[in-house]
Amino acid sequence: MRATRWLLAYLAAVVAVTFIHAPWLLAALLVLALAASGAGRWRIARRAVLAVLTFNLTVSLGYAAVSLWQGNFSVVYLLLVNLRVLLMVYLGFWFVARVNLLEAVRFSPTLGFVVTLAAGQIEAFARALRDFRLAFASRNAAAPALSARARHAAAQAGHLLDKSVCMAAETALAMRSRGAFDDYAGLPSPACVRGPGGEVGPVWRPRRPGVVTAYKKP
Amino acid sequence: MIELNGIRYAWPDAPTVLDGVSLSVREGEKLVLLGANGSGKSTLLKLMNGLIAPQTGSYSYCGEAVTPARLKQGAFARRFRSEVVLLFQHPEAMLFNPTVRDEIAYGPRQLGLPDAVARAEHWAAALGLAPLLDAQPFSLSGGQKQKLALAAILALEPRLLLLDEPVASLDPRASGWLVDFLLDCGKTVVTSTHNLSMASELGERAFVLGEGGRLLFDGPLQDALRDRALLEAANLVHRHRHRHGGDTHAYMHAHTHSHDWESSR
Numbered sequence: 001m002r003a004t005r006w007l008l009a010y011l012a013a014v015v016a017v018t019f020i021h022a023p024w025l026l027a028a029l030l031v032l033a034l035a036a037s038g039a040g041r042w043r044i045a046r047r048a049v050l051a052v053l054t055f056n057l058t059v060s061l062g063y064a065a066v067s068l069w070q071g072n073f074s075v076v077y078l079l080l081v082n083l084r085v086l087l088m089v090y091l092g093f094w095f096v097a098r099v100n101l102l103e104a105v106r107f108s109p110t111l112g113f114v115v116t117l118a119a120g121q122i123e124a125f126a127r128a129l130r131d132f133r134l135a136f137a138s139r140n141a142a143a144p145a146l147s148a149r150a151r152h153a154a155a156q157a158g159h160l161l162d163k164s165v166c167m168a169a170e171t172a173l174a175m176r177s178r179g180a181f182d183d184y185a186g187l188p189s190p191a192c193v194r195g196p197g198g199e200v201g202p203v204w205r206p207r208r209p210g211v212v213t214a215y216k217k218p
Numbered sequence: 219m220i221e222l223n224g225i226r227y228a229w230p231d232a233p234t235v236l237d238g239v240s241l242s243v244r245e246g247e248k249l250v251l252l253g254a255n256g257s258g259k260s261t262l263l264k265l266m267n268g269l270i271a272p273q274t275g276s277y278s279y280c281g282e283a284v285t286p287a288r289l290k291q292g293a294f295a296r297r298f299r300s301e302v303v304l305l306f307q308h309p310e311a312m313l314f315n316p317t318v319r320d321e322i323a324y325g326p327r328q329l330g331l332p333d334a335v336a337r338a339e340h341w342a343a344a345l346g347l348a349p350l351l352d353a354q355p356f357s358l359s360g361g362q363k364q365k366l367a368l369a370a371i372l373a374l375e376p377r378l379l380l381l382d383e384p385v386a387s388l389d390p391r392a393s394g395w396l397v398d399f400l401l402d403c404g405k406t407v408v409t410s411t412h413n414l415s416m417a418s419e420l421g422e423r424a425f426v427l428g429e430g431g432r433l434l435f436d437g438p439l440q441d442a443l444r445d446r447a448l449l450e451a452a453n454l455v456h457r458h459r460h461r462h463g464g465d466t467h468a469y470m471h472a473h474t475h476s477h478d479w480e481s482s483r
Contacts, residue, residue, distance in 0.1 A: 128308075128311070131306060131308060131311040132311045134264060134269040134270070134306075134311075135304075135306050135311040135312040136314070137269055138267050138269055138299070138303070138304050138306075138312075139299075139312060139324065139325060139370070139371075140299065140328060141295065141296045141299035141300045141325065141328055141329055141374070142292070142295075142296055142328050142329065144328070148314075148324070148328075151314050151315060151316070152314040154314075155313065155314035155356070156314070158356065159310050159311075159356075
């Protein structure tokens with residue numbers, strides 16, 4: 001229950017942060033969160049900064065370009081957006097580092113499935129990414145050109161996309177095979193098929209059109 | 219050629235994979251790295267390729283220490299990366315160029331070698347990829363990708379080949395070709411596998427890694443394959459039931475290689 005309370009506290013904190021419009025208050029909360037998160041604070045902070053860096057830079061540069069062109073650039077707004085995103089991501093990483101997510105969602109088996117699947121996917125993707133990074137380092141006797149880096153990034157993205165699609169399809173099939181989807185809800189009860197000699201054959205369940213199952217009508 | 223002393227390594231947020239591993243590799247040797255899944259074979263090969271640095275222990279190549287700092291020095295990195303190459307277990311991780319030709323020529327081009335394209339065409343022909351020179355690497359089959367990744371590293375004409383489960387995704391014909399190639403290539407080769415039926419074909423000396431990431435054996439491969447207690451400790455053999463006609467019995471299976479068609483003559 002303790003983990004569930006942390007989950008609720010985290011969700012409440014994230015919602016509360018969206019209602020704060022003063023950058024100084026967000027900065028103070030960020031400092032407070034840093035102070036409260038103990039020995040691992042700099043590791044969490046580093047992860048949070050790395051996670052938001054590309055997104056925040058792109059959005060900030062886009063905002064700066066458009067607002068300067070329109071003549072309504074505001075440093076306060078820029079700070080507000082960046083601090084808010086950073087604080088929310090920091091809270092997320094802090095929560096994950098502190099609380100066992102599976103424990104936190106124990107009240108809901110469905111959420112448990114989702115968290116388990118997500119954790120499995122994250123682990124598989126982290127390994128694939130690490131292999132891509134090391135393989136690229138291994139194949140470069142000299143510093144790679146920017147074009148080679150770009151090609152490598154594109155190949156990596158393509159591979160991960162393929163992998164995620166394959167994994168999603170495989171996971172869905174595996175879940176269906178283990179009965180996670182109720183394909184037969186509202187349909188007639190299973191019927192036993194009898195052979196010509198009266199012997200009981202395999203159980204046949206009628207299928208909804210378009211639903212792929214392991215059962216086949218004998 | 220290679221010296222590892224008291225190597226310990228753990229991936230971030232994970233238990234220790236390699237624990238106190240010490241070994242040496244001499245020029246021209248064909249070595250087989252045996253171990254069950256998760257025993258640290260891939261990690262050890264990555265370490266030998268200088269991609270990861272041990273938390274404790276030392277690693278040297280041709281008498282020179284291999285450290286992250288040394289690998290940042292251009293001349294050493296250039297020499298090391300062109301002489302010591304690694305074939306990854308999943309070859310997709312190594313492929314990122316638009317065509318097979320570019321993929322093989324990438325390494326030589328990076329070294330500024332004038333015959334990069336000629337090397338690409340030579341190694342493509344040697345590995346049966348010549349008809350695919352203009353194909354996209356990601357459109358190839360698993361076995362073809364494996365061959366392409368191998369061609370890409372061979373084009374550098376390395377001194378030491380590190381191969382991570384190279385026959386795992388190859389069909390029997392391609393596996394046979396690879397075994398013949400490795401025996402004839404005249405290079406130092408370290409091949410990892412958990413497939414005992416292939417191991418005896420891949421080298422003369424074996425390193426056996428146990429499940430705790432410890433080196434259990436370093437010696438002649440045939441001795442390792444005959445040592446049932448060692449193979450059992452390394453989780454490389456198992457006891458399971460066999461059926462011969464109506465008779466069922468259970469015993470340890472080492473699955474060493476035998477030429478059935480020859481012995482039945």
